[in-house]
Amino acid sequence: MSDDENVMDERPDSSGVAMPAMSNLDRKITDDFAEYTVRKDLVSEVKGNALVPSYVLEYLLSKYATTTDQESISAGVQRVCDILADNYVHREEAKLIQSKIREKGRYQVIDKVQVALNEKLDQYEATFENLGISRVVVDPLTVKNNPKLLVTGIWCMCMLVYAYSGDSKEVPWRLHRLMPVQMSHDDRENYVSMRSKFTSGEWIDLLMQSIGFNPDLFSERAKLLHLVRMIPFVERNYNLIELGPKGTGKSHIYSEFSPHGMLISGGEVTAAKLFVNNTNRQIGLVGYWDTVAFDEFAGKAKKADKALVDIMKNYMANKSFSRGADVMHAEASMVFVGNTSHNVPYMLKNSDLFEELPAQYHDPAFLDRIHYYLPGWEFEQIRTEMFTRGYGFVVDYLAEILHNLRNVDYGSAFERYFTLSSSLSTRDRDGVRETFSGLMKLVYPDGHATPDQMEPLLRCAIEGRKRVKDQLCRIDSTMVEVDFSYTRAGSVEPIAVHALEEDDYPELYWRDRPDEAGEAEPGEVETGEAETGEPAAVPTPLPSQPTSAPTPVSVSAPTSVSAPAPALSPIERAAAAAKEGHVEFGESQRGVTYNKLFGPYVAGAKRITIKDPYIRLPYQIRNLAEFLETVFTYTDRSDEVHVHLITRCDEEYADRQIDNLNQVQATFGTLGITLTYEFNDSGHDRSIVTDTGWLVIPGRGLDVYQRYSDNDWFNPLIRQQKLRRVKEFSVTYQRR
Known part of the structure; x- marks a missing residue:
């Protein structure tokens, strides 16, 4: 498939519904399953503020907009929107709908309906969740055909009739027809x-x-x-x-x-x-x-x-x-x-x-x-x-297929080609088989697949159960570790399966088994050094510091050899390079990176506070994200780091600023860096304070780089800070 064929070229039609160009896969889907497919973005087009599940909306779309014709889709979407506008019951409009039913005598509604048996009157009675009416008599046959009405209720299209008899004890609402909003074919x-x-x-x-x-x-x-x-x-x-x-x-x-x-x-x-x-x-x-x-x-x-x-x-x-x-x-x-x-x-x-x-x-x-x-x-x-x-x-169509496939079992299909380790317990094997069976039904519903097609599914199944068992061995010392491996037919070499986090953090995953952690020093695996060979910025000593080298002191030879000092981790080595002083950079200078400027001073920190009034525009928030990358590089991944930002609110585009900050917050939160922020429009100074005792005063805050094209992914300046030219600025480093 060419790149051009994958491009979703949006062409709004007269109704305002964007019409994306169809990919080859879309054409194949709509050709082979014409009656049971729907354009997925249409759900958001029709949903509005209706608090209704997607399968209800897609059920309606499948009745009125299951087509690839632009005009038919537009008409179908409009029809569904009209149905929702006229028949879906919003809680705040319940009294209005009740009035419509009374005035018109009958009215169709879409609502969630739950039924209970009134034992005193020996009759089933329905409650309509959004409409706010109850004790509506339901025919026993309707309940028999839809037993889930008795549990938590189901979404239905119902025809309600208003028939007031004059008896104040009798409910005037009558259920004329109930149709669950779901497929049963x-x-x-x-x-x-x-x-x-x-x-x-x-x-x-x-x-x-x-x-x-x-x-x-x-x-x-x-x-x-x-x-x-x-x-x-x-x-x-x-x-x-x-x-x-x-x-x-x-x-x-x-x-x-x-x-x-x-x-x-x-x-x-x-x-x-x-x-x-x-x-x-x-x-x-x-x-x-x-x-x-x-x-x-x-x-x-x-x-x-x-x-x-x-x-x-x-x-x-x-x-x-x-x-x-x-x-x-x-x-x-x-x-x-x-x-x-x-x-x-x-x-x-x-x-x-x-x-x-x-x-x-x-x-x-x-x-x-x-x-x-x-x-x-x-x-x-x-x-x-x-x-x-x-x-x-x-x-809903797919859900019905999956529901009926529950009768099939493909849990042993892989055993013709692969053998699980004999050390697995019965529950381990059951977990692997159940997962494998489920994946087979989803990907190969006829149960036929080659060994090469089965193997990724088997590995996935083993990994998920292995994650359970490995953690159980931590929790319960009586649990015995087992070998989560398998052997291909005709081979004697077992193939080990690892959880991804086991390979990412071996020294932590096997913390009670130091022999499994390899020879890496603590912090080395997860930290690394992003710019090997690039020294940190060397600050000019502050006036309070001595500018001349100390006088050498003669010492006599030791009478005994002391034990060697323990090796420093990369983070400790970086922190040891931090010095007090002042650094100045000229206009258009290159080779300046956040790792050089800030890396040694945030190394090993667990709490960092940034004051910078200019983290408002998208490129400034990108600077913040790049600073957090430096924090990520120079802190221990097995510890969580809290970074608090104090900045000004962008009065003109406050929503955009908050959205961008929230996105950075979410992205780095998964990496163990918790970003919080507050707005303070009275602040002008810029500073970075760490709980390791450093105060960094960047004259321009994080905004040290000249503007460059950041919408061209071929531009190496996007990825390499050292290639960017800087503005004239200075940084002061002080011990607190």
């Missing part, structure tokens, strides 16, 4: 057949576009990790945990992707709601949903009912649970997502990768039941440009 045979027309790469890109992302912006590994998020929808009783920074879309797929998934906000739930209510023997969420996800699951201060945790352990291990005399079975997968407070090296150095979990869940018996630990820190913060403007499956 099992198109699996056609889906599997059409898969053969796509290469593996094309199919993975199609799945990425189907969940809303532009595959061109993700690596092959990143795509595979995104697919792991989908495994709970295609695999029964799959237990997944994902912990990582905020804003990476951890919970989005479980609330927006499928009508077969349920996201529990806050991460707290009762045993009665999740498993079974002992009062009425009504089965809970695990009996009705394919996936039950716990949002905001992390939080050391959170408390969990020990009885609930015990039931969860049994269910996650045996697919069954008991409350009272009866033993019940269910197929719901369990997903736990939460935010981490620290970066990976910090957790590896001070605790473990499960450290954020509440104490009741930071339990080896519970964690050993997890099939896969998804490294949330490898997912980028969600940005607008990541979203696709191409075509993908209507999510």
